[in-house]
Amino acid sequence: MNTSDYNPDFEALLEYLDQKYGCNLIGNKRSSLIRRFQHRMQQLKIDSYRNYLQYLQEYPEEYTSLLDTVFINLSGFFRDRDSWDYLAHKIIPQIIASKQPQEKIRIWSAGCASGQEVYTLVMLLVENLGIEQYLQRVQIFATDLDKDALQQARQASYTENEVKEIPSKVLSKYFEKVKQRYIFHSKLRSTIIFGCHNLTVDAPMSKIDLLVCRNVLIYFNLQTQASVLVRFHFALADQGFLFLGSAENCTITNSKNIFMPVSIKHHIFVKRKNLTLQDHLLLQPNNHQKKAIYPLNSQIRIWQTAFECSPFPQVVVDHKGCLLMANKQGYTLFDLNHNNLGARVQDLEMGQIVNLFTLMKQLHCDRHPISLKNIEWKSDRGTTYLDIYVTPILDQSDSLIAANLTCVDVTPYTQTQNYQGLLRN
Numbered sequence: 368m369n370t371s372d373y374n375p376d377f378e379a380l381l382e383y384l385d386q387k388y389g390c391n392l393i394g395n396k397r398s399s400l401i402r403r404f405q406h407r408m409q410q411l412k413i414d415s416y417r418n419y420l421q422y423l424q425e426y427p428e429e430y431t432s433l434l435d436t437v438f439i440n441l442s443g444f445f446r447d448r449d450s451w452d453y454l455a456h457k458i459i460p461q462i463i464a465s466k467q468p469q470e471k472i473r474i475w476s477a478g479c480a481s482g483q484e485v486y487t488l489v490m491l492l493v494e495n496l497g498i499e500q501y502l503q504r505v506q507i508f509a510t511d512l513d514k515d516a517l518q519q520a521r522q523a524s525y526t527e528n529e530v531k532e533i534p535s536k537v538l539s540k541y542f543e544k545v546k547q548r549y550i551f552h553s554k555l556r557s558t559i560i561f562g563c564h565n566l567t568v569d570a571p572m573s574k575i576d577l578l579v580c581r582n583v584l585i586y587f588n589l590q591t592q593a594s595v596l597v598r599f600h601f602a603l604a605d606q607g608f609l610f611l612g613s614a615e616n617c618t619i620t621n622s623k624n625i626f627m628p629v630s631i632k633h634h635i636f637v638k639r640k641n642l643t644l645q646d647h648l649l650l651q652p653n654n655h656q657k658k659a660i661y662p663l664n665s666q667i668r669i670w671q672t673a674f675e676c677s678p679f680p681q682v683v684v685d686h687k688g689c690l691l692m693a694n695k696q697g698y699t700l701f702d703l704n705h706n707n708l709g710a711r712v713q714d715l716e717m718g719q720i721v722n723l724f725t726l727m728k729q730l731h732c733d734r735h736p737i738s739l740k741n742i743e744w745k746s747d748r749g750t751t752y753l754d755i756y757v758t759p760i761l762d763q764s765d766s767l768i769a770a771n772l773t774c775v776d777v778t779p780y781t782q783t784q785n786y787q788g789l790l791r792n
């Protein structure tokens with residue numbers, strides 16, 4: 368954010384929208400947000416953010432009008448026709464060919480506005496697959512932050528002007544004309560799962576083969592664009608495609624390590640190699656402001672130090688039960704050295720006290736932290752009692768990637784308890 372864009376009253380307004388409606392606009396381009404808010408305030412002849420906040424509190428229905436001003440829900444069928452043709456002839460057939468005959472095809476229209484984009488997708492998929500196959504195999508999600516736009520999308524009712532880009536043959540095949548309006552085929556409509564979803568904060572979908580997000584990223588600042596693209600990377604299946612809007616090629620320049628262009632001209636990209644730690648950091652929700660305060664290097668340093676300086680021994684193991692890292696206390700307690708990194712924990716001394724195979728299996732099933740109390744460990748150094756807290760580490764699609772084991776030495780406490788028990792008997 369530009370410092371000249373900072374105004375505490377405006378921030379209070381954004382905070383109110385977030386708290387009251389869950390509408391998080393922190394990642395949006397500040398200058399255009401301010402312009403749109405001011406535009407709305409001028410219409411109402413309100414001269415300060417503070418007064419506008421009062422107005423919003425007094426007239427809750429104003430929220431809808433504000434959203435209409437902030438999010439321009441402009442959309443259209445086959446908007447940028449050449450790119451849709453390319454998608455229909457080059458990309459969709461490729462997705463179908465990469466699948467087994469009965470395998471599901473998962474599509475996500477993110478920022479679908481009033482639905483034209485998702486219905487365009489449905490028509491292209493039906494043309495490629497045939498209606499039977501489409502109904503059996505395609506799972507299609509359409510999301511937007513704006514609930515009113517979503518409601519229009521669900522209704523799928525359009526004016527003559529709105530459907531003018533659809534060739535007449537296609538129009539009569541997929542739409543029914545009811546009193547001067549064109550309604551999209553109800554059976555096909557029912558295959559779409561609509562949902563309210565904020566791209567900047569909500570968890571992404573998963574295993575998506577084609578993610579269409581057009582003319583949405585342009586509303587976000589650069590940092591938010593990068594973080595949303597990382598979420599998209601998570602959302603996509605391996606070899607999944609991303610289809611952006613015509614003004615959005617540049618947004619991907621900073622994310623070229625995770626997406627590879629298939630057609631720059633048509634703004635189509637394919638998912639590339641794995642994420643780096645920097646990409647993971649961008650995924651932290653709601654930390655846009657923190658990032659402005661701390662540069663990335665400092666953030667990494669803070670995370671490392673928080674782990675390394677913990678007074679409790681900690682080790683991290685991967686989902687196969689191999690040692691990934693340990694803090695200083697962890698190295699000391701379990702007598703580890705750097706050569707042990709990558710080794711199976713069961714082959715190390717600490718393998719005597721925890722059965723990692725069983726633990727990982729349990730984490731895999733229910734994903735909940737596990738507490739192991741008062742675990743007895745006999746070593747050359749004598750008998751130690753440990754409480755061990757096992758926390759699953761999940762990726763964005765909820766798959767178990769690792770586990771953190773934090774150990775608390777409860778030996779003195781346990782020995783006192785045992786001693787008191789002996790005295791009582």
Ligand SMILES: C[S@@+](CC[C@H](N)C(=O)[O-])C[C@H]1O[C@@H](n2cnc3c(N)ncnc32)[C@H](O)[C@@H]1O
Pocket residue numbers: 438439440441442443446477478479480481483484510511512513516564565566567580581582583586612
């Ligand atoms: C210009 S429309 C694009 C519609 C459609 N994708 C197209 O290109 O025809 C932008 C849409 O993005 C939605 N949007 C803006 N910010 C969003 C966010 N953070 N999460 C989800 N949707 C958002 C708006 O509500 C609006 O419907």
